[in-house]
Amino acid sequence: MKLINKISLWFLCIILVITPVTMAISHAGIKRKMIEFEVRRLLSVNDRVASLLQEGRPVDDFIRDREIEIATVRGPVPATNPQVIKRPGKVEGMREQELALFVASYYPLNGIVYKVTSHNYFINPNEFFSSMFITLLWKMLLVSIAVLISARILSRILFRPFKNTMEAIRHFNIRQKQTLQLKRSSTREFNELNCFIETMTNKAMEEYATAREFSENASHELQTPLAVLRTKTELLTQTSLDSQQAGLIEHMQTEISKLSNITKSLVLLARLENQEFNTREKIKFCRIAKNVIETYAYWADLKNITVTHNTGSQIFISIHPVLADILVANLMRNAIRYNEENGLIHVELTADYFRISNTGAPVTIPHKDLFRRFKKGSQKNEGVGLGLAIVKQICEVCNFRVSYAYVEHRHIFCVYFNESYLSELDMIPSNSSFQRVVFAEA
Template identity: 70%
Template sequence: MRLINKISIWFLCIILVITPVTIFISHSSIKRKIIEFEIKRLASVNNHMADLMQQKQPVDAFLKNREVAIEPYNGTIPAENPRVKRQLEKIEGMSEKEMALFVTSYHTINGRNYKITSHNYFINPNEFFSSMFVTMLWKMLLISAAVFISARFFSKTLFRPFKKTLEAIRHFNVRQKKKLVLERSSIKEFNELNCFIEKMTTRILEEYATAREFSENASHELQTPLAVLRSKNELLTQTELNSQQAALIEQMQIEINKLSNITRSLVLLARLENHEFAIEEDVKFCKVAKNVINTYEYWADLKNIRVTQNIDAKVYIKTNPNLVDILVANLMRNAIRYNEEGGSIHVELTQDYFRISNTGQPIDIPHKDIFRRFKKGNQKNEGVGLGLAIVKQICEVCNFRVSYAYVEGRHIFCVYFNEKYLSEIAAIPSRPGTQLMVFAGAEA
């Protein structure tokens, strides 16, 4: 929900709460004031009548059109003087009851006590409430309409700098190496936000340049001495060596190759984390998958592993072709390396996912750690423990999701391209005996 909509709704909620309270307060105040005024008026009529009687002046002219009753009073004058009585009465010819207000005053006139009572009819103050309610209802409707209309207009002018800032951030690309310059505004808070964003993006560009320079230097500087070591080691193998020396040289060659693989993998991870790969190309995933499978079938044959595939044709995914090749190759190598002699591998590709499963023993590390760096299911294996970490990082860059599960003696890795498809299968209960899937890649 947009900020201006939340502000509008909050403002309307305040109106909805305050308006009934103000209606009640206004109704009570008006009712009290009307009755107080009428009591004072009737009391003044009684007092004036007592004054006329005290001065023995004629009262007929004053009593004209007034409801005043004068009676001798034999008792003592009460402490409550005047006395007020209110009651609802049905008047002939009127559809609704009216409020009758009686004010009785006690006076001593020429040595005798008199009770003077005047009364009047007026509209029941409760009848005002319905009129006030209708008025307030229309007021709330008009205010609500005014708030929503003015908020739309207000947001276009007030939040225009903020929207421009969001648009600039949305199109900011660290690989373009272009500093972000934001438009200044007359609003102080927006200017502070723009200054902070400019400083942060400048720092990101500097750190990105440093990281990229490091990865390039590492790729060049580390591979050069490794190549020299490899060539020197090969020269040693051409000399006369005894069996013990040959075994040591062979072990050195294995470690050199492993170190070279670690270096290349770490450099690749650094490039992935720095988002140095464009993912805007429609890649024919099915073709890449078939080529990688054909490349690794020879290695699978050496371990007597049967490879089956069910790959849909014309599967195009918007990503990077090099990353797709690395992704499929790493999963294929992992399936062969951690397989059993005489085992099997099954590869499946649809428009929604790429799945590869292989036979093998359960891993001896927690499932949540399988995509972490240098974590291997079998520590004695010749792998370096970076293949699945690279798979996870590629999925993050390409906005894929990758999952792992061990079901009925098979390791299953699945890369999902379609978020909607993933949400649909997530709602399906797991079969008994199926271990919990661990998702990596795009945030859940």
């Protein structure tokens, strides 16, 4: 929900709560004021009658058109003076309920206590409630419409700097080496937000440049001595060596190659984490997949592994070409390396997923650890344990999902290009040997 909608909803809730309360308070106040006013009027009428009686003047002309009763009372003046009596009820011939208000005042005049009672009928204030309720509904409706309209107008005016900031962030690219410049606003909070964002983006650009420089330096500086070591060991092999010395040199060459592969893989992971690859470009993924499969077919033949594939045509995926090649190559190498003699590999590619399965023994580590760095399915294998970690990192950069399952003596890796496809797909048939599908998590 948008911020302006939340603010509008909040104000509407306040109106819905406050308006009925204020209506009840107003109703009680109007009722009290009406009765107080009428009591004061009837008291003034009683005082006027008392003054006429005290002066000995006739009162008939004054009370002729008024509801006034005059009586004498034996005994002293009551402690409660005046006395106000309210009698709600319907008057004969009237449809609405009226309130009969009686005000009795006691006056000691010339040694005689007079009781002067005046009364009047007026509409019961409770009868106003229905009219007030209708007025309340109209008020709430008009105020709600006014809040919604004014919120939209204010949103375009007050939140324009915030929208400009969001648009600038959306188009900001850390690889372009251009500092983020945000427009200043007359609102202090937006200026503070812009200053914070500018500071954080500048810091991110500095750290990105440092990490990129380190990865480039590491790639260059580490590969140079490794190449020298490889050259020196090759020269040693051309000298006269006994069998033990030749075995040691061969072992050294293997470890040097492994160290070189680790260095290249770590540098690639660093570049992936720094998002140095453009993954928005759509490429013909099916062509890259076929080329990689053909490249590794020779290695598979050396182990008598049969490779079959069903790759569709005209399949375009948003991914960098280099990353696409590495993704397929790492999965192919993994399928060959962890396969068995006379084994099978099957590759399937559609517009929604890339799946590769191979025969082989079960892995010796938990499935959830397969995509972690330096974790190998078998410690006897010559791999460095970074292939699947690179696959996972490529999928994260490209917003893909990768999963693993072991079913019927087969390792199954599947890369899903479309997140919504997962909810519709029954990935692996359910059977007695089924093991839970494990997704590589960030």
